[in-house]
Amino acid sequence: MSRRKTLATASAVLVALTLGACAPSADSPEPGAAAGEGCDGDAVALDVWSWRTEDVKTYEQIFDVFEQANPCITVNFQAHLNTEYDQILRTGLTGSDGPDIAQVRSYGLLQPLVEGGNLQALEDVVPALADFDDATLDGSRGREDGAVYGVPLASQTIQVYYNTAIFEEHGLEEPETWDDFIALNDTLLEHDVTPLAVGARNGWFVPTVHDALTAAQYGGADFQQALRDGATDFTDPAYVDSIQTLKDLQQYMPDDVTGVPYTDAQVLFTSEQAAMFAGGSYELAFFQDANPDLDLGVFQVPPPPGSALDHPVSAGYADGSWGLSATTEHPEEAETLLNWLATPEFGQLVADELKQFSPIPGVEFSDPLQQEMWDLYQENPAPYLLLVDYRYGDPVGTDLMGEAGQKLFLGDTDAAGAAAVIQDGLSAWWTPGE
Amino acid sequence: MNRRRTAALPTPVALLFLLPAAALFAVFVLYPMATALTYSLFSWRGTAQDAFVGPANFVALFTTEPYATQLPRAFGHNALLFAGAMVVQNSVGLLLAYALHHRGRLRRLFQVLYTMPYLVSPLVVGYLWSLLLSPLFGPVNAALRAVGLDAVARPWLGDPDTALWVVVLVTAWQWVGFPLLVYGAALGALDPAIEEAAMLDGASSRQRFWHVTLPLLMPVIGTVSVLTFIFSMEAFPIPYALGGSSGSPAGATDVMSLLFYRTAFHSGASNAIGISSAVAIVLFVVIVGISVLFTQWFRRVERRLT
Numbered sequence: 001m002s003r004r005k006t007l008a009t010a011s012a013v014l015v016a017l018t019l020g021a022c023a024p025s026a027d028s029p030e031p032g033a034a035a036g037e038g039c040d041g042d043a044v045a046l047d048v049w050s051w052r053t054e055d056v057k058t059y060e061q062i063f064d065v066f067e068q069a070n071p072c073i074t075v076n077f078q079a080h081l082n083t084e085y086d087q088i089l090r091t092g093l094t095g096s097d098g099p100d101i102a103q104v105r106s107y108g109l110l111q112p113l114v115e116g117g118n119l120q121a122l123e124d125v126v127p128a129l130a131d132f133d134d135a136t137l138d139g140s141r142g143r144e145d146g147a148v149y150g151v152p153l154a155s156q157t158i159q160v161y162y163n164t165a166i167f168e169e170h171g172l173e174e175p176e177t178w179d180d181f182i183a184l185n186d187t188l189l190e191h192d193v194t195p196l197a198v199g200a201r202n203g204w205f206v207p208t209v210h211d212a213l214t215a216a217q218y219g220g221a222d223f224q225q226a227l228r229d230g231a232t233d234f235t236d237p238a239y240v241d242s243i244q245t246l247k248d249l250q251q252y253m254p255d256d257v258t259g260v261p262y263t264d265a266q267v268l269f270t271s272e273q274a275a276m277f278a279g280g281s282y283e284l285a286f287f288q289d290a291n292p293d294l295d296l297g298v299f300q301v302p303p304p305p306g307s308a309l310d311h312p313v314s315a316g317y318a319d320g321s322w323g324l325s326a327t328t329e330h331p332e333e334a335e336t337l338l339n340w341l342a343t344p345e346f347g348q349l350v351a352d353e354l355k356q357f358s359p360i361p362g363v364e365f366s367d368p369l370q371q372e373m374w375d376l377y378q379e380n381p382a383p384y385l386l387l388v389d390y391r392y393g394d395p396v397g398t399d400l401m402g403e404a405g406q407k408l409f410l411g412d413t414d415a416a417g418a419a420a421v422i423q424d425g426l427s428a429w430w431t432p433g434e
Numbered sequence: 435m436n437r438r439r440t441a442a443l444p445t446p447v448a449l450l451f452l453l454p455a456a457a458l459f460a461v462f463v464l465y466p467m468a469t470a471l472t473y474s475l476f477s478w479r480g481t482a483q484d485a486f487v488g489p490a491n492f493v494a495l496f497t498t499e500p501y502a503t504q505l506p507r508a509f510g511h512n513a514l515l516f517a518g519a520m521v522v523q524n525s526v527g528l529l530l531a532y533a534l535h536h537r538g539r540l541r542r543l544f545q546v547l548y549t550m551p552y553l554v555s556p557l558v559v560g561y562l563w564s565l566l567l568s569p570l571f572g573p574v575n576a577a578l579r580a581v582g583l584d585a586v587a588r589p590w591l592g593d594p595d596t597a598l599w600v601v602v603l604v605t606a607w608q609w610v611g612f613p614l615l616v617y618g619a620a621l622g623a624l625d626p627a628i629e630e631a632a633m634l635d636g637a638s639s640r641q642r643f644w645h646v647t648l649p650l651l652m653p654v655i656g657t658v659s660v661l662t663f664i665f666s667m668e669a670f671p672i673p674y675a676l677g678g679s680s681g682s683p684a685g686a687t688d689v690m691s692l693l694f695y696r697t698a699f700h701s702g703a704s705n706a707i708g709i710s711s712a713v714a715i716v717l718f719v720v721i722v723g724i725s726v727l728f729t730q731w732f733r734r735v736e737r738r739l740t
Contacts, residue, residue: 086699090481108702115704116481201592203680258683259569259592268570394701394709395500399680406684410594428499429703 038071044333045074049092049099051085055354062349066340073333093118093325100334101341104150104323106139108391114142114149119323121147125335128342135381136359139318143392150321151342154356157281157377158212158315158384164295166193166275174297178304185252188275195252197274199265200409203402205279207386210401211315212278213249213301214242219308220315220382224389230433234423235416238308244415245304247408258406270294281373282319285355298373300380313382314373318359386422393429400425467718474711479704491705491712501697501709507685508693509720511598515689516666518602519609524658526606527613528651532643534614535621545618549611556608560675563604567591591676594686601687605672609665613658620654621647649739656732660725667721670695690717 050059056079063075078099080088086109092098093113104110104119113119121142123129129137129148140150167173167184170191175181188195198209218238219226226232254260254268269277270290277283278301287294300312322341328334340346347360355367357374365371383389390397404418413421443451474491477484495501530548534541551559566574567590575587590600624647632646648655670691673681679696681688694717697703698710 094481111702111704112480112706115479118481201682202678203682204678254570256569256589256592259567259589261564261568261591264568264570392702394697394703394706396701399696399700402680402682403684406682410592410683412594412684425500 041072043072043074044330045076046101046330046333046337047099048075048077048337049085049089049102050077050079051082051103053079053081055079058353062346062353065345065349066337070336070340073336075337089113090116090118093327096327098325098327100325100328100330101337102323102325103153103320104140106150106318106320107388108393108396110140110149110321110323111143111392113323115144118326119149120326121145121149122151122324122338123148125324126151126339126342128339131361133359133361135316135383136318138388140321150323151338152318152359153320153322153341154318154350154354155281155359155377156317156319156357156384157373158208158215158279159281159298159300159373159376160212161269161277161279161283161287162297162299163269163272163275164297166272167297174299175302178302181302185249189252194254194268194274195276196249197265197269197277198253198257199260199262200253200257200406201260202262203406204398205262205265205402206405207398207401208280208384209278210242210246210405211382211384211386214245215315215382215385216301216303216309216311216313217245217307218242220313220380220385222308224383224385227389227432230431233432234426235419240415240419241306243404243408243418246405247415250409258409266290281357281370284367284370284373296369298369298376300376311380313380314377315382315384316377317384317388390426390430393426395425395428397422397426470711470714470718473707474715476708477705478707481707487708491708492716495709495712495716501693501713504685504688504693505690505713505716508681508688508690511681511687511689512667512669514598515602515605515669516663518599519605519662519666520659522602523606523610524613524655524662527610527658528617528655530610531614531617531621532647534618541618545611545615548614551608552611554608556671557675559604559608560672563600563607564591564676567600592683594683597677597683597686601669601673601676604676605669608672613662616654616658617651620651624650652732652736652739656729656736659732660728663725663728664721667717 048063050056052059056077059077059079063077067073067075086105089098089102089104090112093102094116104113129151132152136152136155137148140148140152142149162174166188170184170187170193172184172187173180175184185195198205200206200209218236218241223232223236223238226236227234250257254265254274265274265277266283266286267290268274270287272291272294277287284296287296300314302312303309322338324334324338342360344360344362347358347363350356350358350360351363351365351370355370357365357370365374386397386401400422404413404421407413407421408415408418442448473483475486475488477487477490495505530544534544537544554562566572569575569589569592574590578584578587588596591597628650629642629646632642637646668691669689673687673689673692674695677683677687677692679692679700681692690713694710694713697706697713699706703709
């Protein structure tokens with residue numbers, strides 16, 4: 001414990017020092033400078049932790065808006081390295097030097113903090129939570145008590161991006177039916193364009209691709225409910241069929257797809273060597289950044305004949321929320337900030353400045369493509385199934401699909417075998433209907 | 435043998451000088467190890483310590499899925515990493531050291547060149563090689579195809595049959611400088627008169643290497659082997675960079691440290707701290723146990739040879 005604590009403290013100090021060294025610049029007021037100005041009572045500084053080291057500057061600007069409206073509260077925003085964040089946060093929240101408010105993970109990875117009693121339930125603290133979408137709040141619920149432990153920060157949606165220039169060049173349009181989709185893949189293949197940029201060497205990417213292409217086929221939210229009710233499990237024929245579809249579509253992916261890293265798939269798409277990319281909304285900023293000339297469109301894959309659903313869907317999930325430390329020394333001020341983090345004002349800043357999907361009702365997106373992805377999701381939402389419900393134990397569902405999908409692509413197993421890998425793996429901690 | 439009389443300092447003074455180091459060791463090594471052990475003996479609810487469960491976490495590790503499958507698999511991969519490192523990294527290191535031994539000025543240059551990859555973070559080395567070996571844009575396959583070796587070009591990291599050996603080779607590429615330096619120093623410390631005597635007796639250069647130099651290097655080979663074993667058991671950054679936290683493809687590069695990483699920080703299991711601490715303790719016991727056995731065995735071999 002002592003060593004970890006020391007390490008955590010040391011890294012916290014390092015980060016604080018680095019931030020401190022960077023902070024005073026001409027255009028951004030030094031943190032703390034605003035406190036006291038126009039404040040009649042005692043000024044309070046709140047520690048807010050995050051894993052978004054790349055967004056520190058933007059967050060400081062966003063919190064300036066809050067500080068101007070609340071002169072007695074200073075927000076001390078600290079970001080820790082993404083890969084070390086969970087450990088540092090666990091140590092921070094169990095010790096005495098932790099944050100007042102922290103970005104926390106969603107679904108399964110939130111549970112250690114909830115079970116450890118490190119976070120406060122928020123329904124009574126933040127009344128605005130009642131206006132949030134239920135599926136979004138699921139990402140912040142404690143597994144056992146069902147209470148909400150975080151103010152949702154961002155959502156992600158999963159769909160297929162396509163290169164409009166390549167589509168136009170070959171006279172292709174967004175597919176309306178499954179046959180359209182297959183036909184356009186064949187056309188692209190004939191013209192030596194890789195239809196689907198997929199990299200299956202990173203296991204985590206496989207379930208994303210699977211849900212982007214086949215969530216409607218196995219039934220999306222209906223299938224999720226059937227699993228929750230115990231009416232079926234992952235060996236369900238509809239789910240096996242969806243895995244078979246993934247295998248059938250392998251011919252449209254790069255050769256040796258299990259050897260292709262995810263980053264190469266991104267490059268394949270942004271360098272216009274591939275026409276489509278099945279992926280999350282988080283890709284958009286990178287795509288636009290990597291190739292500003294890229295003309296992008298998005299669509300939902302129409303379900304093949306015999307699918308569980310007769311309409312296409314977008315899979316989505318909650319990606320992080322703001323939690324309130326159970327041991328904060330400034331509960332009143334922390335609650336003020338937390339309530340602000342649930343306002344459309346903050347949500348709009350997240351959408352405009354951070355280019356993320358804020359799930360706060362009333363937020364609009366200035367990027368038309370972002371708005372389109374959000375609208376598609378709102379019309380026909382589905383859960384990113386293996387992440388949303390199957391990360392509450394060991395092994396996690398997304399890892400199992402990663403391994404099963406790689407075996408499938410390698411030809412080491414068939415669709416039924418891949419489904420069995422997932423079902424058997426999950427049965428270590430999950431029983432349908434529980 | 436009366437140690438007290440031959441000691442340079444009286445015992446109380448010696449103890450006083452040992453105290454600071456011992457205190458640091460206790461606080462930063464012994465105490466965390468003891469806590470890891472106690473962690474593994476409790477069940478956990480997230481970050482909160484729950485009930486004392488004795489060996490239950492260890493029993494779970496060996497009898498319940500996914501650990502009962504993943505633990506032996508990961509351990510087997512660590513063993514292969516060690517075997518590979520012994521065959522590739524250490525023998526190449528020894529041969530290079532031997533080849534450079536008599537080359538005065540060039541030796542320095544090559545020693546520096548071969549140890550350069552040392553200075554790069556293993557995570558970076560892993561990512562670099564993953565780029566080099568990419569089936570789409572990687573120059574390795576492109577080069578093979580350019581010289582007509584199309585049949586050899588393959589998705590090196592995408593095929594379970596080759597992925598682990600790529601890990602072995604990349605690790606060797608980075609660390610070959612380590613045996614090179616150690617063996618180089620050991621060769622330099624050997625008395626040249628012995629080899630001269632063998633030469634005068636008419637031993638060929640091959641005979642001199644196998645029957646004179648190699649036996650004399652045995653103590654160093656033992657040390658290098660034990661250290662290689664420890665490094666191989668603790669391998670993390672290169673497998674992580676090449677295969678991700680789940681040991682892609684299909685678990686073919688999964689190793690003990692990745693298993694620990696997954697159970698500790700990647701799973702949503704309530705008892706993650708308990709199980710992952712048990713993994714850490716098992717890994718520790720295996721490393722210490724086998725290192726001790728190795729050391730003893732090498733001592734016996736040494737005694738037989740000298």
